[in-house]
Amino acid sequence: MSPSPRFRIAAARAANRFRGNKRGSAAVEFALVAPMFFALLFAIIETGLVFFASQSLETALQDSARTILTGQAQVAKYDKQGFKKDVVCPHVSALFDCANGIFVDVQSYPSSSGFGSVAISDPVTGGSFVDNTKYSPGGPGDIVVVRLFYQWPLFVTGLGYNIANLSGGKRLLSATAAFKNEPYS
Template identity: 70%
Template sequence: MPPPAVSTASVRTIFYRFRRNRRGSAAVEFALVAPVFFALLFAIIETGLMFFASQVLETITQDSARMIQTGQAQTASYTQAQFQSYVCSQISALFSCANVYVDVERYPAFTNVTINSQIDASNNFINNMQYNPGGPGDIVVVRLFYQWPLFVTGLGYNISNLAGSKRLLTATAAFRNEPYPN
């Protein structure tokens, strides 16, 4: 059995040699930093894509609302399904038409406009969509909803406001119908 001083010295020299050797330090440092880096990168990409989708939904809403504002939908006697189909014809590959909800409501005055939340206390989407485009000079609010799926929520970055890791994207257009001929 070697004396304890020799074994302590040999352990110390092995430890010093290990500390001086830097061949694998970059791989170890990357392994420590990579999960945080990729989580942050994916959260930024997902947030940017969600904001882009929100802007696309806003554009679709404005373009679709123009059909009602000018009276084209009313004179063509569009039903809710036909107007939904018109909205879907403008949707890019970013959305699934089956998940786009359209709400069109008429109000007697701008002061009477009420925008209720479409999310209940359990974070579920409330699907009470209506279609009432009004007539010439009526005040109308067109709202489009889309349940955007989120993927990076498990990494501590959770911007979902619906159950099932989804974010409700909403776009609204409020206007007075033009005085189109009936």
């Protein structure tokens, strides 16, 4: 038993109306694509911001390490907090909370042992940052390693994109410079 001709005609008309009616299809398509689009957009923005902050930290380190390299920090007899406050913080951009967030690690080694004797510890243990930083700028001709650390908060980690290397949705940014002090007097 075939359907009645009236039913066929009515079904064909309904199908034609459905195919011809495009109102709302763009909104439905956007609703399907928008979450993935915005997640990708925010992940790109956050990754770019992390790279920019990391480069800013590197620049601040290079500017600050020069005062140790030339002996200015040793002559001024800076301690760890004084070096951070007077030398590092003026070079840090507005991206960072210098007073509470920047960690400074300065370690020196005798030049007679060479750069092969430099031993750097990992500041991340079990997903947490361990503050075992020191301040030893060394003397003329000593090998010095200066490191800056900052725990950068991440916001897009909940969307499936996670570049955190610390617990609590943070990424540890670090900058390192190794050099031999100039023979200052």
